[in-house]
Amino acid sequence: MMKLAREWNRFWFEPGPASNLGLCRLLFFGMLCVWMFPHDFSAWGSYSRVFWMPVSLFRVAHIGPLPVDALFIVQAVWKASLAFAAIGLFARPAMIVAALLGFYLMGLPHNFGQTQHFDTLVVLSMGALALSRAGDAYSADAWLGRNGRRTSECDAEYTWPIRFVWVAMSLIFFAAGISKLRHSGLDWIFSDSFSLFLLRQQYHISDGDPLTTWGIVVAHHPWLSHAMAASAVTVETLFPIVLFSRRARLVLVPAGLLFLVGIRLLMGPTFEQFMMCYVFWVPWDRVAVIVRGYAHTDSGRVSAVPRRDGVFAATRTDSGREPTRYRHLPRAAHRRRWNDHGREAREHDGEPRLR
Amino acid sequence: MTPPRRILLNAVFLALIVGSAYDIVRDQEHWPLSQYPMFSVAWHSSTFAWLRLFGVTADGREFPLASNRYIAPFDQSRLPKALRRIMDGPDGPAKTREAVAECLARYTTLGEERLHNGPPLVAMRLYELEWTIDPDAANVDRPDSRRLITEVRR
Numbered sequence: 001m002m003k004l005a006r007e008w009n010r011f012w013f014e015p016g017p018a019s020n021l022g023l024c025r026l027l028f029f030g031m032l033c034v035w036m037f038p039h040d041f042s043a044w045g046s047y048s049r050v051f052w053m054p055v056s057l058f059r060v061a062h063i064g065p066l067p068v069d070a071l072f073i074v075q076a077v078w079k080a081s082l083a084f085a086a087i088g089l090f091a092r093p094a095m096i097v098a099a100l101l102g103f104y105l106m107g108l109p110h111n112f113g114q115t116q117h118f119d120t121l122v123v124l125s126m127g128a129l130a131l132s133r134a135g136d137a138y139s140a141d142a143w144l145g146r147n148g149r150r151t152s153e154c155d156a157e158y159t160w161p162i163r164f165v166w167v168a169m170s171l172i173f174f175a176a177g178i179s180k181l182r183h184s185g186l187d188w189i190f191s192d193s194f195s196l197f198l199l200r201q202q203y204h205i206s207d208g209d210p211l212t213t214w215g216i217v218v219a220h221h222p223w224l225s226h227a228m229a230a231s232a233v234t235v236e237t238l239f240p241i242v243l244f245s246r247r248a249r250l251v252l253v254p255a256g257l258l259f260l261v262g263i264r265l266l267m268g269p270t271f272e273q274f275m276m277c278y279v280f281w282v283p284w285d286r287v288a289v290i291v292r293g294y295a296h297t298d299s300g301r302v303s304a305v306p307r308r309d310g311v312f313a314a315t316r317t318d319s320g321r322e323p324t325r326y327r328h329l330p331r332a333a334h335r336r337r338w339n340d341h342g343r344e345a346r347e348h349d350g351e352p353r354l355r
Numbered sequence: 356m357t358p359p360r361r362i363l364l365n366a367v368f369l370a371l372i373v374g375s376a377y378d379i380v381r382d383q384e385h386w387p388l389s390q391y392p393m394f395s396v397a398w399h400s401s402t403f404a405w406l407r408l409f410g411v412t413a414d415g416r417e418f419p420l421a422s423n424r425y426i427a428p429f430d431q432s433r434l435p436k437a438l439r440r441i442m443d444g445p446d447g448p449a450k451t452r453e454a455v456a457e458c459l460a461r462y463t464t465l466g467e468e469r470l471h472n473g474p475p476l477v478a479m480r481l482y483e484l485e486w487t488i489d490p491d492a493a494n495v496d497r498p499d500s501r502r503l504i505t506e507v508r509r
Binding site: 040051055107109112117128155187193207209 | 398
């Protein structure tokens with residue numbers, strides 16, 4: 001039990017760099033802002049109660065559609081909050097407003113006859129970010145020195161929001177896979193069902209038409225159709241393994257993205273918003289290191305770059321011009337070094353130093 | 356991180372996991388949590404039926420509103436399903452007429468706002484279309500049959 005609690009805490013609260021979460025916030029809200037800018041939710045206020053079929057949460061909470069004018073104002077405020085959250089100006093209140101109004105606005109259409117599923121992860125992600133300190137890095141607040149924290153600081157606060165999105169996405173994929181197995185079993189893979197789905201989606205019956213007619217081509221080749229159906233169920237059902245296995249993550253996370261792209265290309269449903277949440281899977285600090293090839297730091301200080309199974313510990317000369325070299329340490333060494341860094345950071349000035 | 360905050364966050368994590376597990380096990384949906392049932396029921400029939408709105412112009416010409424821009428903010432998935440639920444609900448025929456009348460008004464508004472370039476309509480009809488699925492989807496515009504559900508005139 002203690003081991004389970006320890007693993008639980010390690011999973012959610014392992015210290016991570018502010019920069020990763022900050023960049024995720026910037027990209028997530030930035031893309032969402034651009035995507036949502038042309039969307040008009042106010043028209044939902046123009047329909048009478050004949051179309052109003054509330055989902056359980058709206059029914060229980062007695063939340064109804066606002067009039068058109070009110071919805072117009074609410075969505076204007078929401079879109080502004082998305083922009084503020086993206087650039088990180090007044091980041092904390094902006095993310096809270098974005099989550100609350102986004103919950104209402106993105107939930108509203110589902111009360112008009114059909115619950116669609118492309119935006120649930122976005123709503124959950126906004127909720128997590130609203131509770132987080134995602135504005136501590138890559139933000140106007142940090143640039144203006146308003147958040148009182150240094151972006152080089154590593155903290156559990158910068159890990160859990162990312163892991164929250166991981167878990168939410170894993171549960172979504174897993175649920176979709178289980179639904180298929182429960183309702184159809186292996187028939188979903190080995191019958192002509194998937195081919196018929198691909199063909200049926202060509203008849204303008206989806207929230208978005210397929211971007212290509214490749215679905216017809218796939219439907220003409222049963223072996224390809226079966227293979228795609230099998231890979232879809234496999235990726236969905238096994239996706240939660242990514243939470244525990246770095247190797248599985250390397251395979252299943254891109255496969256899941258490919259799966260969503262495939263749905264959009266072949267079948268139509270608009271999962272673009274869901275795909276935006278993939279920014280949370282990218283270890284941006286490591287990407288930066290790889291892209292730069294080497295890192296420059298100031299005054300001999302380093303920002304340790306954590307990994308799931310160790311750390312890129314930096315060493316450098318005093319010239320300030322030579323590239324930083326990295327060496328990979330095993331997990332145990334990582335923990336010890338990390339804790340040492342943490343203690344040392346508090347003794348000095350809040351920023352980790354290399355011994 | 357303070358202990359109360361850690362407790363709060365753990366409660367949020369558990370709510371996500373337990374709530375999702377509940378929906379998965381019970382095969383229920385409580386937005387924003389869900390069992391994600393889309394496309395989960397295997398499809399074996401070579402035919403299918405779908406509701407579709409048609410516009411009627413002043414010269415009596417009829418055309419399908421098969422693009423989302425004619426029915427926004429609805430789409431070609433949500434609107435037919437909403438209309439089906441209205442039809443199957445209490446006082447179905449009257450409420451279906453009311454719903455189609457609102458779609459006609461919305462079409463006119465969208466046209467006035469230049470959000471579509473469709474012709475002015477004098478009436479809107481709701482049909483149930485039935486197709487035999489073609490291996491090349493070549494009959495998208497030619498359903499096998501259609502049944503008029505209701506018509507609303509301006």
